[in-house]
Amino acid sequence: MSLLDESSARARDAADPLRGWREQFHFPRCAAGEPLYFVGNSLGLQPKATRATLEQELDDWAALGVEGHFDAKHPWLPYHEEVRANLAHVVGALPQEVVAMNSLTANLHFLMISFYRPTRERYRIVIEDTAFPSDSYAVQSQVDFHAARAGFDPRNGVLRLKAREGESALRTADILETIERAAGSIALLLLGGVNYLTGQLFDLPAITECARRHGIAVGWDLAHAAGNVPVNLHDLGCDFAAWCSYKYLNSGPGAVAGAFVHERHLRDRSLPRLAGWWGNDPATRFRMGPDFEPVASADAWQLSNPPILALAPLRVSLEIFAAATIGALREKSLALTGCLEALLLASPLARRLRLLTPSDPAQRGAQLSLVLEGANRESARRLHAAGVFCDFREPDVIRLAPAPLYNSFYDVWRVVQVLNEVFPS
Numbered sequence: 119m120s121l122l123d124e125s126s127a128r129a130r131d132a133a134d135p136l137r138g139w140r141e142q143f144h145f146p147r148c149a150a151g152e153p154l155y156f157v158g159n160s161l162g163l164q165p166k167a168t169r170a171t172l173e174q175e176l177d178d179w180a181a182l183g184v185e186g187h188f189d190a191k192h193p194w195l196p197y198h199e200e201v202r203a204n205l206a207h208v209v210g211a212l213p214q215e216v217v218a219m220n221s222l223t224a225n226l227h228f229l230m231i232s233f234y235r236p237t238r239e240r241y242r243i244v245i246e247d248t249a250f251p252s253d254s255y256a257v258q259s260q261v262d263f264h265a266a267r268a269g270f271d272p273r274n275g276v277l278r279l280k281a282r283e284g285e286s287a288l289r290t291a292d293i294l295e296t297i298e299r300a301a302g303s304i305a306l307l308l309l310g311g312v313n314y315l316t317g318q319l320f321d322l323p324a325i326t327e328c329a330r331r332h333g334i335a336v337g338w339d340l341a342h343a344a345g346n347v348p349v350n351l352h353d354l355g356c357d358f359a360a361w362c363s364y365k366y367l368n369s370g371p372g373a374v375a376g377a378f379v380h381e382r383h384l385r386d387r388s389l390p391r392l393a394g395w396w397g398n399d400p401a402t403r404f405r406m407g408p409d410f411e412p413v414a415s416a417d418a419w420q421l422s423n424p425p426i427l428a429l430a431p432l433r434v435s436l437e438i439f440a441a442a443t444i445g446a447l448r449e450k451s452l453a454l455t456g457c458l459e460a461l462l463l464a465s466p467l468a469r470r471l472r473l474l475t476p477s478d479p480a481q482r483g484a485q486l487s488l489v490l491e492g493a494n495r496e497s498a499r500r501l502h503a504a505g506v507f508c509d510f511r512e513p514d515v516i517r518l519a520p521a522p523l524y525n526s527f528y529d530v531w532r533v534v535q536v537l538n539e540v541f542p543s
């Protein structure tokens with residue numbers, strides 16, 4: 119990777135086939151001048167097209183009232199079905215395998231109702247030791263929910279995968295070895311496709327194959343993977359997945375989340391499931407009968423009629439991803455993140471810096487997590503005052519995520535200059 123200087127960064131941007139997308143987004147105001155937005159892994163930027171799409175729904179509601187279900191520009195009744203194809207594109211699924219609904223942690227719970235089926239012998243859930251707290255709480259509460267009835271001890275119901283002493287990433291061989299050793303006690307594996315803290319992208323195929331070979335149900339939390347790295351959920355063969363849409367997917371704070379259920383489960387009526395009327399087959403939904411007829415798609419997990427005002431931003435964002443394509447975004451992302459790493463390591467800051475994120479591009483997405491000697495909340499504030507939007511996690515981790523849709527090579531060059539100014543060596 120040849121090092122960027124200011125003019126080569128400008129030249130890379132001029133040659134970037136995705137460069138036009140940047141101006142399709144609103145960048146936040148910033149006293150220091152042009153903002154350096156490196157926190158799309160936490161809250162993606164607002165596409166400029168979102169406002170008009172949202173206003174269209176407000177206008178249709180004002181002008182049509184209940185008739186908007188049929189007569190809105192985008193009729194509300196089948197609205198969630200219209201985002202399906204683009205949602206499937208983002209995670210490599212068949213259209214009938216995905217549904218936009220709820221929020222991420224809620225979806226994890228609803229899917230665990232179906233796919234976490236503990237017995238007295240096999241009851242453990244495997245997660246990363248550095249899992250996002252909500253995932254830790256969710257799996258422990260599922261364990262607690264089942265423990266008394268199934269007759270197991272909830273206190274060792276969660277098996278946390280730890281990195282080796284002195285390492286931050288998990289080794290695939292170690293993960294597989296743990297699965298094989300403990301398979302007899304494991305009911306479910308639920309990992310983040312990309313770990314939120316370290317930015318490590320796991321070997322999804324190897325881990326999924328190994329767990330399934332041992333009869334373990336497999337779910338992936340794609341919060342940090344969806345819209346960031348290519349995944350092929352259908353071919354992967356995992357049982358389920360869920361993700362949020364406000365990080366790389368730019369659909370706004372608390373946006374409607376996604377869920378995936380593999381095709382092989384879609385006609386299985388023996389799966390336990392919490393039901394609601396929007397999971398009923400649309401062909402019979404409005405007969406308003408008392409008996410649930412699940413539709414043979416991931417929609418069967420949907421409970422309520424969907425929030426149209428919240429789906430509108432998702433619809434806009436997914437259209438952008440369909441147009442830009444995951445493949446082209448990944449190509450630029452590899453180059454951007456590679457440049458960021460190379461510049462950081464060639465800068466004076468390198469002496470005080472340790473990367474938690476694997477240096478192998480195949481094991482990471484758009485994020486680099488840096489442990490910076492001497493960094494603290496106050497330095498995060500100084501970075502912000504200098505125009506850098508980034509994320510700080512206690513005690514000393516700074517996460518930087520160049521998002522290929524709207525970050526430029528020039529952004530990457532400049533953020534390294536600013537980091538070196540804020541942390542002089």
Ligand SMILES: *Cc1c(COP(=O)(O)O)cnc(C)c1O
Binds near residue numbers: 222224314339342362
């Ligand atoms: C962002 C994130 C969450 C957030 O959960 P919500 O239900 O959307 O509030 C959960 N899990 C992971 C892994 C995340 O990265």
